[in-house]
Amino acid sequence: MHNKQVVRQIKGIDETLNNYTEINEWRQDKIVRVMTDHQKLNELHDSIIENxxxxxxxxxxxxxxxxPAPFAFFLMGSAGRFEQSVLSDQDHGIIYQSHDESCQSYFLTLGAEITNGLSETGYELCDGQVMASNPLWCKSIRQWEEQIVDWMEDSSWKSLRHFSTFFDSRVMFGETSFLTEIKNYAFMILNEQPRLYKRLVENVDFVKKGIGVFGQLLPEQYGEESGAIKLKQTTFFPYVNALRLLALKENILEPSTLKRFEQLPVSLQSFQSYEKDFRRLLDFRLQHRKHAQSYKDVHLIQINSLNREEKQTLKQLMKKGYKLFDETKTIIEKECSTW
Structure with missing residues (x-):
């Protein structure tokens, strides 16, 4: 009975698709129609993953x-934020409601099968193994709460990176309340230990500069990426990291950067002006990388492929992102000084 209820929550399924090969063929047919529309593209990704x-x-x-127990399968990273481009890798996990350690074997098997299936339907494996096939990302509710505490107490760069990855998450299907419960538990810890906000800022404080002191774009200098701008590191990260920090500070559950902009309190309304810049960035990436051949290439833009106007647009988007992050950091550091 529980299984049937879970399946009904998968809203994007196509009952005619019975195996991974059919899903992959369906994906290739559909995706060319939505390559330039961020909303429709991400809705399609959801449907592919659900199937x-x-x-x-x-x-x-x-x-x-x-x-053996109620559970939730959730997405993280760009999929969790509803910010995937044409190609994407995997970032996902499982939460289950049980204290029985034997349950983990079942859900790890399910996680491994999902991981394999997504690989066959066009989603590259995560280099960092942030997938439900990894015990680190497949746990009971109690184990997840213990994991949150461990990450916070450790406060190392790696631990806080894991926590940030987890926080950019949403349930694809299953028990949505499980993820909400764990996120609210994280908010409780942060509210009790506000010093952690400063560590979270420090964790993402390094921003790879894409603009030089003379206002020129700074491409990679060596190797196969020579002549290319790393769009993810130089331009996306400042927006994404800033809004995650603000979401943590304001106890906003929503993982989407755009939704986080919308849910900022009145006291931070000035930050909402950056929302249009982030939308332009999403469109810019689709415009220039819709024909990328691999996930790695999605965020690499060769400077010589851009005309003068496009270069100016890219520089403006970078500058706005840097300004947004600096303002976010200033607000949090100012509050930290009073704690």
Whole structure:
């Protein structure tokens, strides 16, 4: 019974797609129609992932039976923020409601099958293994709460990076309340230990500069990326990191950068002016990287492929991102000084 309820929550499924090969062919047919529309493109990604998970669930259930406990499968990274480009890698996890350690075996098997399925339907494996096939990202609610505490207490660069990755998450299907419960637990810890905000700022404080002292774009100088701007590191990160920090500060559950802009309190309304810049950045990436051949190439833009106007647009978007991040950092550091 529980299994049927979970499947009904998968809203984007196409019952005619019965295996990963069919889903991949369906993906290739559909994606060319939405390459220039950020909203429709990400809705399609959701549908592809949902269909893939449906097939993975059926396969695991046929071998191991129904899930032993209620659970949630959630997305992180650009998928969690609803900010995927034409190509994307995998970032996902599982939360299950059980204190029985034997449950983890089932959900790790499910996570591994989902990981394999997504790989076959066009989503590259995550280099950092941020996937539900990894025990670090497949846990019970209690284990997840313990993990949040461990990350916060450790406060190392790696631990806080893991926490930030986790926070940019949304449930694809299953029990949405599980993820909400864990995020609210994280808010409680931050509210009790506000010094952690400063560490979170420091964790993302380094921004790879894409503009030189004379106002010129700074491409990579060596190797196969020579002559290219790393759009993700130089331009996306300042916006994404700033809004994540503000979301943590204001207890905003929403993972989407655009939604986070919308939910900022009145006291931070001035920050909402940057929303249009982030929308322009999303469109800019689709315009110039819609025909990228790999996930790595999605965020690499060769300078010689841009005309003068496009270069100016890119520099403006970078400058706005740097300004947004600096203003965010100033606000949080100012408040930290009073704690």
């Amino acid at each position: 893939t998970v449906k097939v993975a669930m059926k396969k695991v259930q046929s071998e191991l039976g129904n899930p």
